[in-house]
Amino acid sequence: MADYDYLVLYLPRGTTRDAARRILTEHAEYGSWELARLRLYADGSRKATLRRRIIRAVKTF
Template sequence: MTRQTLTDHAEYGRWELARVRLYRDGSRTVVIRRRIIRQVRTM
């Protein structure tokens, strides 16, 4: 379920995976951030 949610955010919400922290007990913390889309000015 978590993987599907991250995939949806990445595909539709313009998010990207910033950091994955894996702990010794096998759990993990995932940090996603908003992808910045820079617009190119045309004259």
């Protein structure tokens, strides 16, 4: 079973769609995050949940 590390980003309502895309793209490229969920609220703010797989080292003998 895969274990994931999660990061929650809150983007205020004044954030444009292009700026939000740029922020999420930077996290994906440089931090190996992938978009798990994006919620757009009625007031225009966004909540993005990013995740990345946790790789655990296994001992070998």
